[in-house]
Amino acid sequence: NAGVTQTPKFRVLKTGQSMTLLCAQDMNHEYMYWYRQDPGMGLRLIHYSVGEGTTAKGEVPDGYNVSRLKKQNFLLGLESAAPSQTSVYFCASSYPVKTSQGNIQYFGAGTRLSVL
């Protein structure tokens, strides 16, 4: 049971290049999330998904796109990378929100992205 797995772990891009970050979870979670973490800014939600085939915008969605074609996978795409997208990206997943459990999210190890 690996939990939440992110690939790649590190990546360096040049401005204008594109890339896709992959998140895979083996916990049969319905909900999945993409965050970015920057010094002094904390975790900020980029996009999220409440089920296969559905996605929605979070707090900072500009410059990113996502897809959830399979329940276990959530992809984050950068179409034209900018230096402002240099960050650490975390994927998380959770069960559907239930009144007795709140929204406990389980995180991957992160992807460190530098855009030059």
Next chain:
Amino acid sequence: QKEVEQDPGPLSVPEGAIVSLNCTYSNSAFQYFMWYRQYSRKGPELLMYTYSSGNKEDGRFTAQVDKSSKYISLFIRDSQPSDSATYLCAIHSGGSNYKLTFGKGTLLTVNP
């Protein structure tokens, strides 16, 4: 006013000390309170989870929620160098709301 406020520290203590980490929040609708621990260059991992007010203890860790003051705390007894990490509080309002609101984290160093 920010939804969740957390002193970023850094906090440096000697081994064996009692550590107190705190967050304040503004929305009285919040019902679920969590603490995540994040080691350097790793993802956050759930440490403690509490519903509504009161205390919850797990080994050397105690989570405390005071809803009347909108104040949550994490206490670490007999702190160890392995406790050195960033601690993030996270709060959820319950119901069907997907959003988990995080504090910015407090960096703790426990010195041997």
